[in-house]
Amino acid sequence: EAGVTQFPSHSVIEKGQTVTLRCDPISGHDNLYWYRRVMGKEIKFLLHFVKESKQDESGMPNNRFLAERTGGTYSTLKVQPAELEDSGVYFCASSQDTTAFGSPLHFGNGTRLTVT
């Protein structure tokens, strides 16, 4: 089966610009998560979709970040306007079962975002 795919793998943008990250989860996985890792720090939760619904978006840093998952398939994460502190690696992950909290996450390769 195809794994979680993320696009682009790298993005370099200037402060104030807009960037949209895309994630395609494993087919059949209802749960989709976005995480971010700022250099040298822990991987922080951003939000969680169950199908097309936002289950938990408590980790979204501010209203410059907008995540969507239309149709419950792929997801996009838009940053508008980007700030320097948004730089980091954005990970997408999916999992099959919401109720089994031991169900592991399947990660994509991540998108490395650099805001200059």
Add this chain to the structure above:
Amino acid sequence: AQTVTQSQPEMSVQEAETVTLSCTYDTSESDYYLFWYKQPPSRQMILVIRQEAYKQQNATENRFSVNFQKAAKSFSLKISDSQLGDAAMYFCAYRNYGQNFVFGPGTRLSVLP
């Protein structure tokens, strides 16, 4: 809030030797899962091993095993017979019911030939 700490930002091990990566966490819950994930350079993060808190027996996966000390809230990863392909960032993670994964800051493991 739950937190996960990995006190070793970097570790190195000689090929074929054994290395232990440490992880501690903070929680007031009694049932939860703990995970170790591995991210090789420029590659996907993959699950190495997981442990349910209610199981006393330490999980093992081939050369990877854990030392789970529930009372001490410690969850270390032991890699035996280290191989060059084990070089990666290792992340410890915690999850309890209804919560999202909480990750530690990671430990970068180098394997020396």
